[in-house]
Structure formats: C-alpha cells, structure tokens
Amino acid sequence: MSIQRMSLRGWVVLGMLMGMVMPVSAASLDERLHRAAEKGDDAAVRTLLGQGAAVDARDAAKATPLLVATRHNHVDAARALIQAGADVNAKDAIHDSPYLYAGARGHLEILQATLAAGADLKSTNRYGGTALIPAAERGHVQAVAMLIAAGVNVDHVNNLQWTALLEAIILSDGGPRHVQIVRQLIDAKADVNLADSDGVTPLQHARRRGYREIESMLLAAGAGQG
Structure with missing residues (x-):
C-alpha cells in the first residue's frame, strides 16, 4: 500500500508504532x-x-x-x-x-x-535552625536522641535566638515527651543558662509556665548559677 493510499486505520497503527519506539524525554x-x-x-x-x-x-x-x-x-x-x-x-x-x-x-x-x-549536621532551615531544634520543639524524642548522637550542636541558636532547649520549653506543653527531651539535652551538656534575645533563661521560661519537673531538672543541672 502506498503512503498516498494508506487508510485512516493504517495511519493510526503507524502512529502507535512510532510512539512505541520514540524515546521518552528526560x-x-x-x-x-x-x-x-x-x-x-x-x-x-x-x-x-x-x-x-x-x-x-x-x-x-x-x-x-x-x-x-x-x-x-x-x-x-x-x-x-x-x-x-x-x-x-x-x-x-x-x-x-x-x-x-x-x-x-x-x-x-x-x-x-x-x-x-x-x-x-550544620545545615539550617528557613528559620536558621538545625534539624535538632524543630525535633525538640515537636516532641520527637527518638529523633532528638538520634541527632544528638550524630553530633548536632545542642547549643545552636536560630534566627529567633532560641536553642533546642528553649524551644523544648517555650513551644511545648511541658508534658512527658518534652521532659524527656529536656533531659536528653541536659545530658548532652546543653547550656542551661543560655538565654533568649530578651535575656530570659530556660529556667525562667519553665517557671513562668509552671513546668515543675523541667524546672527541677534545670536547677539540678546548674541553671541560675551561670
């Protein structure tokens, strides 16, 4: 059959065959x-x-x-x-x-x-925080442990002038998960006296919120003595 006399069906079949062999674009x-x-x-x-x-x-x-x-x-x-x-x-x-x-x-x-x-480990998000800071704020206990073990700087300060310890207090409900995270950060030698941009310390934030267990941990770690 010549090209000129090819039926509509023939053109369709030819088009399908060509589509099968044509390379997929990147x-x-x-x-x-x-x-x-x-x-x-x-x-x-x-x-x-x-x-x-x-x-x-x-x-x-x-x-x-x-x-x-x-x-x-x-x-x-x-x-x-x-x-x-x-x-x-x-x-x-x-x-x-x-x-x-x-x-x-x-x-x-x-x-x-x-x-x-x-x-x-030094990379930061749009808020200038390491992966550890939002993990601490959101109560991801295992992620915090993993990041600390990997060597993330526990005292990194983000654009809000907050550390992981500060966010674990300021942006939390003071419940069991955040208590665990505060303990992990203290055990990792986080600076318990490192204040925010207004000079308010983790201990002061914990007291203002009535987080007694966190307050006790901070005191035992030397908060208020720096």
Missing part, C-alpha cells in the same frame, strides 16, 4: 520519578532511575524526588533514591532538605538513612 522521566516518589512506589523509582531519570531532578518548588518521598515518609522509595546517590542535603525553595525535614518531622528511618548518607 523531562517526562523526571516528572514520572517525582510522581513515583510521591506515591511511594519504590519499584517504579528504581525502574525510572534505570531508564535515565535524574535522581536529583527538581520540581516547580525546587524539591527533589527524595524530598518528595520524605514528606510522605515513604521509606522504601527514599532508600531507593539514597542508594542511587540522591543528595540528602538538597534544599527546595523554602530551604527544606530531606535530612532537615526528616529530623523536624520525626521520620526516623529516613532520618537514619540521611545521616548514614552524609547529612550536613
């Missing part, structure tokens, strides 16, 4: 990788990486597939990306990185994987 692969990461489909993640998708491709918000997977706590997808060399410190437009986000949200398995993959 942009399409990267977009599919982001969708797979968002769904937590680790098998698709591995397949797409094998087909040439960029492991650290950025979406419109500058997030990488690993950050997308981390936001949803998709552990297997995150591990697949990290094993493929994803940058655990790559920040999006609002300065979140997989490491910082996992720490702040208490996503322990991903946090552990990012630490093993070279997380920058």
